[in-house]
Amino acid sequence: MNQESLLIDDVGPLPVHRPSSVAVLCGLVREAVATARGIYPVGGRTMLDVGLPPIKPGLAVDMTALNQVIDYPARDMTITVQAGITMAKLQDTLAKEGQWLPVDVPNLEQATLGGALALNISGPRRFGYGTFRDYVIGISFVTDDGDEVKAGGRVVKNVAGYDLMKLQVGAVGTLGAITQATLKVKPKPEASAVIRLHCAAAELGKVLDLLHATRARPIAVDVSSDTSVLGADWSVWVAFEEKAATVEWQIATLLEELKHAPVTDVTAERGTDAESRLKALSAATAPTWPFELKANFRPSQTAAVCRFFQDLPGIVVHAHALNGILYGHTNSGESLKRAVDLFSGSSAEGNFAIRRCPVAVKKSLPVWGRPGNDRDLMRHVKQTLDPKNVFNPGRLFGDL
């Protein structure tokens, strides 16, 4: 029999198991605990190299066979699915009822819900719709005891018990293997539009202030340094999603407001063009370059941070401007290092994470940013909930 295997950050080969049921997964966890090995849950394997290298031998658990829709009462605007479902299948299921989950996940044909939850993936729409923490109302996961545990429920309002949904979202799979989630969903908006404009570096702050204060209500404001227009430094994208009449009013309003603003090449896209544009903006944050840094800071600092990155050679920047989140992609380890140095030494609020870099460099870089005064408590939570360090050992906090 050919046992599939997998390398994670050059560690391995890790044998890949693809459990056909939660019961089988529970058995794998018990076995791993008994033999002091680690469990590395994997989904669509689109972001496998996010995080620190594994520190324990163990097995990769491919969750993609656990991909069923458990319950979809559309008029309750909730859906319960297994975590191995791909984002594409989830969105297709919802689309049949005119609904969707308004959280952007790149590579949605491969990416699974469980993986997206573990890494708390988001995209341009987070400005208007929030992130996974706003949508997960129930969760199940397998613990270090090999039990499947649940929290929350299937109703949109529920305060019984601790909110383990929040705990699992963004925990990088270190607190258990997510098996199932219940999500709040929304009706798909009637219309979409994206306005694109260009501006010079010196004007970016002014333009973003204008977009913050616009009478329109954008659901996304992204900024990108990847511009082909001569003389312009930054591309800015402003998206609207609403009733058709509301979207048209917002386009007209913003275009009017921009008339005397220091911007050029203002264009509007509508309908499927706008939807494709939003998909492309979402894909722009996927870690595909050799080095990628994600920085988070006050939204009012976006222009200043963009200017800093612009001065580094060979970095392409994409930012969710009104959220204060920026992705810097580069081929240059030196530029990444300079960015890290700035953020490490900065006394300004905010933080960063290196989402992608060669494994050899990971050991010498602060992959998960500058520890805040809550880092000890996080470590303690991890130690209390996974004392044997079974789940994704090493990937979030190193040698716990």
Added chain:
Amino acid sequence: MTSLYEPPASAHGATPLVARMRAVVGAENVLTSPADITAYECDGFTIAKTKPDVVVFPRSTEDIVAIVKACAELDVKFLARGAGTSLAGGCVLVGGGVMIALARMKRILEVNIRDRYAIVEPGVVNVWLTNALKPFGYHYAPDPSSQGACTIGGNVATNSGGPHTLKYGVTVNHIIGVELVLPDGRVVTCGGPCEDSPGFDLTGCIVGSEGTFGVVSKVWVRLTRNPEAYRTLLGVFNTVDDATNTISEIIGAGIVPGALELLDQTMLGAVEAAFKFGFPLDAGAVLIMEVDGLEAGLQEEAERVEAIAKRCGAREVRKANTDAERMALWKARKQAFGTIGRLGYPSYCTQDGVVPRTKLPLIMRHIQEVSKKHRVAVCNVFHAGDGNIHPILMFDERDPDQVQRVLDASHDILDECIRLGGSVTGEHGIGVEKLDFMAKLFAPEDLAFMKRLRHAFNPDNRCSPGKLFPTAGGCTEHSGVHQTKPGRRAAV
């Protein structure tokens, strides 16, 4: 009138605990007399009563640190409290100890519109923040009906809801950071004005933990832009069924209103007697239907809602034509509970169940049956769009037979909520009131894992003891908090 200041009592035999608390925060910030402490023995309404040994009023994070460190040293339990408007006994200090009353930490520390957040101390009253934000065109979205009294700290503890959660979410969706004093006195800052900090979302877990993780001493809240416009409609229905069907049809049409609130006939009678709003007293139910957002396209959306309501049997759909009319309608809704006295019953008890919103017709019929079966008068006013019911059971608590029937009816309703796939609390919390339901909602493994999480924050269970989980580790055991009367439960 009682004085907050009492002379140093060392000469009068003050306990070491009281003496210590006076040393820590000053005698003027400590209450000890039985008369003063009585006000802190329970919260809003349906609770156990336990007198704390002492009530202290910290004025700063440093004060809280000193208080909890002293409690650790003296091995005394403690509990933080806001305005005490909670409805499930969350403010009862089970077994006694130090009540940390946060009412004097009431400053709004910062409002930052460009970065869309405010920093507040936990004792800030919910509506103060909304008022402070008025000039900016922003608001703090969670607006529980008790917002005139309840505090942001209390809202964080219970993850409060309110009428606008259908579209805007509950408290946790608007809390981006907290400063937490752990039971051992360490101060931890989780989250803050910058989104997506690496690591666990501890803020998200702390919200709704009913004070069992520590004392929240500072809160970063997300600010939301005000809707540009509203359309507030009042659907008048002959039956509750027609009203709840309307809700499903509105949602099915892809419309997410800002609020969908239902009042049944009995409730209408009380509210009308109090406010003379002009509600039709012969209606089976009315539904407040509010859509909000940008003006462009809103009228069409309101017309769609009106058409749906009429198609579902509304005999009339009224409109609030002015902001004053809208505010009057909301005042009637938010103060509905206060009018129940007009129905002629000496006592009432409110429940807080949730069902999937499409199951509303079933649970409403069930409540009617329960009312008949147990011979208990019930009226309803609730967040219909969320499926969050608030049946109000009315009785005379001097009659033990009525009391028993109210208890049986309440349990009957909550059990049905579970059976229909819902929960026993949408926004009031487990507190001590619903401890025994936890084992019905969750498996022993689920509760054991949650207790492990509590252990990470609060290993000695010194902070807010006796909450959320049935006691003594046995998940199927009785909680030990005995229910003798609805609204009067003796903690043992």
